[in-house]
Amino acid sequence: MPTKIGIPRALSYYAYYPFWKTFFESLGHETVTSPLTTKHVLDNGIKEAVTDACVPIKLFHGHVCDLKEKSDFLFVPRFVSVCRERKVTFCPKFLGLPDMIKTSISGLPPLLDVRIDLKKGWAELFKVCVCLGKRLDNNLMEISRALNRGIKAQKRYEKLLLREFTPVEAIAMLEGNKEFVQNRDTRLKFALLGFPYTVYDKFINVDIINKLKKMGVKIFTTEMVPPKILLSQAKKVPKNLFWYFSNQVLRAALYYIDHVKVDGIIHITAFGCGPDAMVDKMIELEAKHRGPVPFMSITIDEHTGEAGLITRLEAFVDMLLLRSEMT
């Protein structure tokens, strides 16, 4: 029987899933993912995680709970860095993730808790993969082949993202499911910013993307900006943030404000998120002083209400439509 590796559909899933899935499967193992977030997953997460944790961390706990019975190994990597920028790392909760999971949830299968630190360059990724492959009894040949395939899959994935598909759509397309058509008939352009795991988890953000699309809004997200362009925005702020995803969000905001002339910016922040408190204010101030571009911040938490959100979105959209008619 092939080994089953559980990949929780949370946190870094939305950024790197195609790579890991392809990697593990090319090694000859099976991967299982947890289902889309549901109330049940969330409730489990709330039960297991420390009360003061942010919602995405609670969700991660919930997804782990779902997988713990179904898998022989659980993939809970420790993301330390994925770029060469000095001092840039991940939120402390990513850095301590495997340790938190181990202390809060009992009855876990063994964790594949590799440390991913690519500060010294991509060659480090090879070491990470070797370390994983060895634990799964694979040999070097198999590992390097799987690594290559993984990289290819990830590249295909990122290309789709640049073609303005969302990660969820892109993953479905890679798995050969269906073609998605882009919404053409749009009246407004919004930058919808936030961490991939808050923007694309449609349970926790009450499916904000589709709600906006239905209102005739074209959505731009962080992942749709080519990495080089994102990086080039860095010099517009006096100091980089320490956290990778937050930097991406702030830079995307700067890009969309200055170069795409979006009609509005919506920032999705997670309740209890430390980094977001800083980023949110930065975006608000930058939008005001560089644009001005209308800005709205939406905090998602354990009980984001659907009705309340729709009202707020509608009001925002209406206001912007009115504005564009007037000019």
Place this chain on the structure above:
Amino acid sequence: MKIAFPYMGTSHIAFKMLIRDLGHEPMVPPKLSKKTLTYGTQHSPEFACLPFKILLGSYLEAIEQGAELIITSGGSGPCRAGYYGVLHQKILQDLGYDTKIIVMESPYRNPFDFLGKIKSVISCSGVSWWTFIKVFYKAWEKLKLLDETEFLSHQIRPFECLRGETTKVFKECLNVIDESQTTEQIREARKLTQELLNNISQDHTRKVLKIGIIGEIYVVLEPFANHDLEVTLGEMGVLTHRSIYLSDWTRESTGYESKKNIIKAASPYINELFGGHGIYSVGHTVLYSQKGFDGVVQLAPFTCIPEIVAKTILAKVSNDFAIPVLTVFLDEQTGKAGLQTRLEAFVDLLGQKRAIQEGVVT
């Protein structure tokens, strides 16, 4: 130039002298108060950490009183503190103030930046580098004295015969230190303060509980942020030991002292420096329990990222070493009374545990 700097425990007394010695006018911000906090909260993001809000409020008050420049420290760990300066500056700008904030990063990490900033401060008052080094050293001595004095006061307080006396004497000591201006005077102040404190009549037959204080540096150091936690505990007859003092923090971030031991103690639980003082909180708890402390209080601002991670892991440490840990998350709504009740309950629990261990209760 009128230069302001943030409150952090008693350190303003040393910074005040330093700035005066550098030929500027020091501007101690108004004492931290409800008003400071309200101010800060009003203009900060909702989920900013408490230190951010207190500092912002304090800067605003200082500016109202005419501060022309604010000097603050950077915080080197991968945490929000490293970005405080930038965001504070943007918020001040947005409110229409052009007061500049200079963030001193650790000289160890970025020596040129550090020296450049110092140069910008000393050159406009015509102070030489040599003088700078001398007065810097003197301020450092004063900072150490402040820390020593405070440390001693916490050692004595639980034994004082007359409740509240230590606190009174300690205030007097701070005045003495504040008055001392030359190296010579600082040396005398050291003798005098020790004498003053040691003269407090004490009852050493008392059995006291020992509690270690860990957590995020600002709320651990600043009594306004933690509602005078150490005094409160001391007056309940608890001997507190604080894991962080500014003089050793400064030393550490200027690259002197290695924190190897603490990290080693934490390593069975976590092997990653995850920002702020998170890993130290874990390591210190292990060390405290090995040193026979009865319990540990973890202080952290609400939404403090590294301390939340630490809390999760502390649950296990607490179990493994049978050392109770009380985590207190502080925000602008935390009230002194509520905190006092929690502390009393915790101290009771520790007392019972101790009694069982000593076989007093069956």
